[in-house]
Amino acid sequence: xxxxxxxxxxxxxxxxxxxxxxxxxxxxxxxxxxxxxxxxxxxxxxxxxxxxxxxxxxxxxxxxxxxxxxxxxxxxxxxxxxxxxxxxxxxxxxxxxxxxxxxxxxxxxxxxxxxxxxxxxxxxxxxxxxxxxxxxxxxxxxxxxxxxxxxxxxxxxxxxxxxxxxxxxxxxxxxxxxxxxxxxxxxxxxxxxxxxxxxxxxxxxxxxxxxxxxxxxxxxxxxxxxxxxxxxxxxxxxxxxxxxxxxxxxxxxxxxxxxxxxxxxxxxxxxxxxxxxxxxxxxxxx
Numbered sequence: 007x008x009x010x011x012x013x014x015x016x017x018x019x020x021x022x023x024x025x026x027x028x029x030x031x032x033x034x035x036x037x038x039x040x041x042x043x044x045x046x047x048x049x050x051x052x053x054x055x056x057x058x059x060x061x062x063x064x065x066x067x068x069x070x071x072x073x074x075x076x077x078x079x080x081x082x083x084x085x086x087x088x089x090x091x092x093x094x095x096x097x098x099x100x101x102x103x104x105x106x107x108x109x110x111x112x113x114x115x116x117x118x119x120x121x122x123x124x125x126x127x128x129x130x131x132x133x134x135x136x137x138x139x140x141x142x143x144x145x146x147x148x149x150x151x152x153x154x155x156x157x158x159x160x161x162x163x164x165x166x167x168x169x170x171x172x173x174x175x176x177x178x179x180x181x182x183x184x185x186x187x188x189x190x191x192x193x194x195x196x197x198x199x200x201x202x203x204x205x206x207x208x209x210x211x212x213x214x215x216x217x218x219x220x221x222x223x224x225x226x227x228x229x230x231x232x233x234x235x236x237x238x239x240x241x242x243x244x245x246x247x248x249x250x251x252x253x254x255x256x257x258x259x260x261x262x263x264x265x266x267x268x269x270x271x272x273x274x275x276x277x278x279x280x281x282x283x284x285x286x287x288x289x290x291x292x
Contacts (some may be wrong), residue, residue: 019042063091071102085128096132103129106138107186111140111179113157119182123189131193133186138197140175140183142211147172177210184214185292188221195222199230213246217290220250223257231265241273248276252283253290 070084088095103125108117120142126133155165186196197203203215216234219227234247248268255261261283268280282288 017133040238047197049237067098074125075106085125088151089129096129100126100129100133100136103133104140104161107137107140107182109157111182113159114178115157119185123186127189127191130190134190134194134197137183137186137190138194138203139185141177141180141215142203142206142208144208145172145174165269180208180210180214188292190216191222192226195219195224195226198222201224204230204234209242211239212243214292216243216246216250217253217292220288221290221292222254223254223261225258227259228254228258228260228264231261235264235268235271235276241276244268244271244273244276248279248283249288249290252279252286252288255283255288256286 030233050249067088070081070088073084074081085099088099103122107119107122108116110122126137151169151171153167153169156168187198193281198215198219206212206215212234213242216231219231228251231247231250235244235251238244248265248271251261251265251268255265265280265283269277269284271277271280279288
């Protein structure tokens with residue numbers, strides 16, 4: 007995959023800061039964010055300079071990221087200070103967080119996925135394209151084979167070496183990606199509601215996308231689930247839409263008439279999910 011010239015410096019900086027093991031998110035190049043970063047509330051842009059490009063910035067960020075990995079309580083203030091530097095800083099943090107996500111998901115570390123979701127929520131829109139990629143892609147090829155240390159579930163204190171030629175993105179990774187996107191909230195809705203997600207050829211991408219929309223539950227999310235419920239020929243997709251609407255109903259009454267319509271669906275599974283939603287029994291599982 008070719009990387010546009012302006013991006014090479016940021017990607018190099020990401021791997022320079024994190025090192026090979028932390029970049030084992032495949033050595034793969036994440037998609038470019040299409041939305042600008044927003045400065046963190048109350049941040050002072052003069053704290054660490056005009057842009058994240060100097061050697062001083064690299065060293066500062068290296069130390070700050072090590073505090074994130076170590077779960078140091080000073081990390082939140084580091085994050086605010088870093089994001090105050092603007093678009094490039096938000097992009098770099100999103101990329102590094104995405105690589106951390108790969109390792110956490112492959113290791114089935116739900117505790118670490120929770121950390122990722124909290125960070126992505128703080129970053130907002132700039133993080134959305136990265137986790138959408140994990141939601142809708144089956145395989146992520148690497149430019150060249152990469153041997154890295156990966157989490158060993160049998161002995162967390164002794165990582166094992168593994169050579170990757172591509173990443174197989176399984177349903178668990180898609181589930182984790184949907185959870186992160188749901189945590190980001192409203193900034194993720196336009197992408198989740200798009201045909202790239204709800205019209206994906208990967209069935210679990212569509213369904214986890216529907217669950218994420220239901221978990222967010224704003225008007226745009228409810229409308230997207232309503233379209234899925236009305237137009238999909240796949241009863242499992244309609245069931246996922248009904249399940250998502252059931253969850254959205256807890257915060258948005260606009261979901262109710264759509265669920266009432268689903269009670270007349272031709273498929274029993276869809277009708278059952280609509281009934282559960284109306285009775286407040288829907289449980290979204292990420």
